[in-house]
Amino acid sequence: MVTDNISVSVQGWHTSTYTTERGACVEVSEGPLTGVRDSKNRDLGALFFPAGEWVVFLRAAREERL
Template identity: 70%
Template sequence: MEVSEGPVTGVRDTKNRELGALFFAADEWRAFLGTARDDLR
């Protein structure tokens, strides 16, 4: 997986680049990361 963070965060599968990317606003990305971290604890 490849992630490009900034005002808009892009995420794509490096093994299937032809599928394109998903884009998230910075606040949505931070919320996702916070939830993922909480789930791992």
């Protein structure tokens, strides 16, 4: 997969553990670049983040929920 002139090797997508019964969630592909996409609109593409930035985002999101 190529996005913004970056070649991305997609590992395999998995659904968020916070998926609702209606399927409103995101899918994630983790690797050197972490991809995030809407599970209902996969054809729209994905956003990609360096793995380190993704880890920082997850930590901040978990702290926000507390």
